[in-house]
Amino acid sequence: MTDKSVFPDPVYRDTVLAPLFEGVKANYAAGMASINRAHLVMLAETGILPPTDAAKLAKTLAAIEADVDIEALTYTGEHEDYFFLVEAELRARLGDLGGSLHTARSRNDMDHTLFKLALRQRVAALIDELHALADALIQKARKEADTLIVAYTHGQPAQPTTFGHYLGAIIEVILRDAQRLDAEANGLEHCPMGAAAITTSGFPIDRQRVADLLGFEEPLLNSYGCIASVDYVTGLYSSIKLIFIHLGRLIQDLQFWSAFEVGQIYVPNSLVQISSIMPQKRNPVPIEHLRHMASVTVGRCDMVVGTMHNTPFTDMNDSEGEVQQAGYAAFESGSRVLRLLTKFLPACRINAERVSRTTDAACITITELADTLVRDEGLSFRQAHEIAATVAKAVIKEEVPLGSVSGYSAFQAAFADATGRTPTMDEAAFKATVAANTFVARRDRPGGPAKAALLPALDGYAATLADLVARQNARKTRHATAEKKLNAAFADVMGT
Structure with a gap:
C-alpha cells in the first residue's frame, strides 16, 4: 500500500515541533545568529567559500536578521524548525548559494554549541548571585563575630559558639559549591563546532577560529564526544543541585531557630507575615518559601540528570531541546532562593536574651x-x-x-x-x-569560634571569593571581547 502521509503529522507537529520552535524563539535565536556568522567568517577566511559568495551570504544573513520578527513567528510545519526557516530564506533570496552556509557543519555540532551558549549566560547569572550571597554572609559573619548563639547537635543544645562562627561554616560550604560551579562553567567553555555530524569534515576548517569568535576558550577536542558526551549537562546540574541541598540545611536551621520555643533568631517585621485570624502570631514565611523553592530546584536538576540515565552514547533528542529548555527552570527557582536568602539572612539578628536563657537552662x-x-x-x-x-x-x-x-x-x-x-x-x-564568653574565647585554635581564629578564617574566605570573582570576570571579558571580534570579522566578510 502506498504511504501518502506527509511530514509532519499534525499531532507530532503540535506536541513536539511547535513547542520546540517556541523554545528556539525564546532561547536560541540569538545564539544561532552568532553561530551562523562565526561559521561564515571561518568559511571565508579559510577559502572554503570564495570572498564574493561569502559577502553575499553575509549581507543576506544580516538582511534576514533585520527582516524577520522572531517573536511574531508562529510554527506552521512548513519548515521543521527555525534553523531550516533561516536556510529556506537564504535559498529563496540567493538560490543554491543559500545552501552553502551549511558547508562543513551539522545540526549536531550546532545544537550542542547553542545549548552551551544558552547555559553560559544562565550559569554566569547564577554564579554572580552565589558570589553575592557568599559576600553578604562574610560581611554578616564579621559583624557577628562576638554574637553568642547556642549550637545544637541532634536537635539539642550542645555548646556555645558565635553567629559568626556558624556563618563561617556555611560560607565554607558555599565557597566549595561555588568552586564546583566554577569548574562546570569552565566545562562550558569548549566549543563543539567543527565536529559536524560525528567525525569533523574533509574541508580545511579552523575550529579554533570559530571557538574564538563565539567566546569559547578552545574547541572540545574529540568530535564524537562533541555530539555524544553530555557531561557538560549532567555535571552542571549536579553541581547546581548540591548548592540547594546544602542551602536547604541552613534554611532548616533558620526554621528551627525562629520557632517560638527556641527563639534564637529574630526575623524583622518586613520579612514576617501576620496571621489573618491570630494577631499575635508572627509567621516568618520567607523561610518556608526558601525551603520549598530550594527543593523544587533540586527536583528540577534531578529531572535533567535523570533524563540522561541509560541513554546511548551518541547524538540523541534526550539531551537536546526539550530537556535543555526544561532545565532552565532550575536557574529561575535557584535564582529566587539566592536573591531572597541574600536579603533575608543579613537582616536577621540573634535574640541574646533567649540565647542566654537556653545557655543557662541547658x-x-x-x-x-x-x-x-x-x-x-x-x-x-x-x-x-x-x-x-x-x-x-x-x-x-x-x-x-x-x-x-x-x-x-x-x-x-x-x-x-x-x-x-x-x-x-x-x-x-x-x-x-x-x-x-570564656568558653568561646578559649577556643582559639584554627577553625574555632574565638575572634583570633575566626577573623583570619573570614579573611581567607574573602580571598577565595575574590579569586572566584576574578575567574568569573575573565570569562565575561572573553565573551564580550569575542562578540566585538565577531561583529568586526563579519563586517569584513560583508565588505563594509
Missing part, C-alpha cells in the same frame, strides 16, 4: 569546666568529665544557672566527693570558667 558551658579541671587541677579527663556531669545534673534539676552560687556549691561537693580534697578554683574563677 548548662551548655559544662565542657569547659571539665577541660579546666584537667588543666588546672591535674585530673584526668574522664574524672573531670564525671565531676562536670554531676554538677550539670544538679543545676539542671534545681533550674539554676551553672555560674550561680548553687552551681559553685554543687561543684565543690562533686569535686570533694570524687577527689577527697578541696578544689583550688574559687567561686569567682568558677563563674568565669563557665561563662559562655
